[in-house]
Amino acid sequence: MDNIIKRRPLSSFNNNISLPDTLHPVIKRVLAARDINDVSELDYGLQNLLPYSLLLGIDKAVNLLYEALSKQARILIVADYDADGATSCALAIKALRQMGAKNVGFLVPNREKHGYGLTPEIVKLALTGLVPDLLITVDNGISSIxxxxxxxxxxxxVLITDxxxxxxxxxKADAIVNPKQNGDNFxxxxxCGxxxxFYVMMALRARLRDNGWFTNQSEPNLANFLDLVALGTVADVVTLDYNNRILVAQGLRRIRADRCCPGIRALVQVCEREQKTLVASDLGFYLGPRINAAGRMDxxxxxxxxxxSENDFNGREHAQLLxxxxxxxxxxxxxxxxDxxxxxxxLGxxxxxxxxxxxxxxHQGxxxxxxxxxxDRLHRPVIIFTYDKENKIRGSGRSVQGVHIRDVIDxxxxxxPGMVTYxxxxxxxxxxxxxxxxFEAFQQAFDEEIRKYLSADDLQGVIFSDGTLSGADFNLDLAKQLKMLTPWGHNFPEPIFDGEFELVARRVLKxxxxxxxxxxxxxxxxLDVIAFNIVDTSWPLNVSRLKMAYKLDINVFRGLTNLQLMANSVVVNYD
Structure with missing residues (x-):
């Protein structure tokens, strides 16, 4: 079934007088469709970040950490086994060590052995060595009663950050920092995790600074960790609201300028990406999956x-393993x-x-x-189950717009009662x-609950388009401007356009x-077009024109840089 192409509404465009005339008309149209009404919303300076003081529980968290640093307490970080958890863990370790902590370790659950989060099994594992004085969760813990x-x-x-x-x-932790908890005004x-x-470390550094902590040691520049923040934020597919776009934009700037950690530099090289022009989609589709592969496969x-990794040699070794x-x-x-x-x-x-x-x-991972x-194939919420242990099965679900899958399961x-263990x-x-x-009872209950939110008309893919382009808009300069304008991502999507084209030639690759x-x-x-995972086997013999939804893309091949279109959808049978 072909995707439906819908044009993004431009209700605010005609009254959008705050965007400068120096912006390309297509860029102004794209921004207006994403409710960007003022050029200041493209200012991704760190001074525009929301203040950490608005986070509920931040003072209690800083008290715990300050006391642990003052006493050189043993600190154990328990991380999640995805890219967000990995970047969270690495950032916490680096920041705490640079603030003077000498006894910082980490523990990350094995997906198959321990399950998710701060489980009793993970606590027992922590007890096999020197018992930590302070246990910090990153990207998990809010459900670890x-x-x-x-x-x-x-x-x-116990300090929970999630x-x-x-x-x-x-x-009943000693402190909890989570912007989604009731009463939080952030x-x-x-x-993401x-x-x-990162916000907790900013608050801790401020407390240490106020108390004269850095009189006899250097004060860490936490902006140096924004490469990790950018990678974890994009890889975890959280909404790129203004605050998150600041974090990602700042991290990307540092990676492009080669002011990133050796591990991220090595991952860029392994992925064969161009570091000087790296964008958010490179983090999401190349670097992130390689970090995640460690938690999935091993x-x-x-x-x-x-x-x-503290040097490029070790970074390359680890990146090659990933x-x-x-x-x-x-x-x-x-x-x-x-299968x-x-x-x-x-099933038919x-x-x-x-x-x-x-x-x-x-495979559980x-x-x-x-x-x-x-x-993505069937345009409806899906949960895939596999064997867990002790007559239990473990599932992972993905949803569509309009269906909050976690609330459905809740x-x-x-x-x-008794149907869902965790x-x-x-x-x-x-x-x-x-x-x-x-399983069979859950299958039925899940379908019945989803039917409250979806109808048959919803079970078709929709591509939201930013409209058509004129012939003059098909140029490399506009493609570069769109690519580097802002971090694109979840709920702030990269522009997609649509139009009708004459088909000049075609061939199938691989x-x-x-x-x-x-x-x-x-x-x-x-124009050159690449359509990934689309073939022409079902097309009529003599196709002369087609409809496409596409992105303006930049193709670098053998030292030459050219414009190409990246097709999201191709339709040949239409009136």
Whole structure:
């Protein structure tokens, strides 16, 4: 089924007089469609960051950390096993060490052995060595009621830093910093884990500065860690609101200027990206997946080690290992996708609005990726389950606009006691564990709940377009301006345009990508087009024109830089 192309509303454009006339008309149109009404909203200076003082619990968190530094207490950081968790952990370790902490270690759960977050198993593992005085969670902990209780029983103080949605009850930690907790007045609820710990470190440094801490030691420049903040923020696919765009823009500037950590520099090289022109999508589609591959295929400690590398040699060693993990991930994911598509073919017409699939042989680290692939294919919420342990199965879900999947699971857990053992997550992604015996019942409950939010008309892909381009707009300069204008990302999407074209030539690359030459029907230059994961096997023999939704892209090949269009959708059968 072809995607529907809808034009973004431009209701505010005609009255948008605050954007300067020096901006290209297409850029003004794109910004207006994203509610950017003043050029000041493109000022990504650090002075525009929201103040840390607005975060609930920040003073208690700083008190804990100040006391731990003053006493040289043993500090253990418990991280999540994704890119956000890895960058959060690396930032916390680097910042605390530069502020004088001498006893800082980290522990990251193994996905299959320990499960997610500060579980009782992770606390027991922490007890096998020197018992930490202060335990800090990064990118997890807000749902770790039992884990925090056990840690406290063994004399640990606990600081939770997280950004996931809290449940009805909070863990009894000594301090909690999470912009999503009730009563928090921090205006941006879209900080990810690394953003939260960055704010905590800013508040700690201010306290230390006020107390004369840096009289006898150098004061760290926390801006040096913004490369980590940018990577974690983009990789975690949080909304790029203004505050997050500041963090990402500042991090990208430092990476482009080669003022980044050796691990990120090595990842850029392994991914064969151009460091001087790196953009947010490079973090999301290249660097982030390689960090995540460590947690999916082996152990996230490898990803953290890469980000903690102190020289380029070690950085390259770790980055190459992450590259190997990512290659293994791709192969295993491809096998799982074949299995899932065969399963869907067996089911025939998919009637479920909310789809659950189970194969107990699927890799636990890859079910989330598979859920995203099937969601994109069928345009509905999807949860992929696989075997966990002790007659339980573990699922990872991905959702569509208009359906808050974590709240859906919460509703099911409330209405059906005993059906859901554990759950957590966001609006668009969630994880859960259920008894194997409850799978069929959960399948039905999930579908019934999703039907409250979606209708049959919603089960079609929609591409939001920023309109058409004139022949004169197809130029390399405009493509470069759009690319470097701002960090693009979740809920602040990179511009997509649409139009009709004459098809001049086409060929298939590697049996799965389409390379074309086209010319705008209303006049303009001949253009190169690349359409990834689109082939022409179902096209009529004599195709002379087509409709496309596309991005302006920059192709660098053999030292030459040219404009190309990157097609998101191609339609050939239309009136």
């Amino acid at each position: 039992n884990g925090v209780e056990i840690a406290k029983q063994h004399g640990m103080r 950004h996931h949605l809290p449940g009805e009850n909070l863990p 205006p941006s609820k879209n900080l 690394v953003g939260v710990i 152990d996230m400690s490898h990803g953290i080690a890469c980000l903690l 590259q190997t993990f990512n290659q293994e991930r791709r192969l295993e994911e491809a096998k799982m996708q074949v 899932a598509l065969e399963m869907l073919d067996t 017409t998919i009637e479920s609005m909310g789809l659950c699939l189970l194969d107990e042989k699927w 890859l079910v989330g990726i598979l859920a995203a692939r099937i969601k 509703t099911i857990a409330t209405q059906h 759950f957590g997550g966001h609006a668009m992604a969630a994880g859960l564990t259920i008894p194997r015996s409850q 049996n799965k990508h389409l390379k074309m030459q086209v010319r705008p029907l209303d006049g303009g230059p001949q």
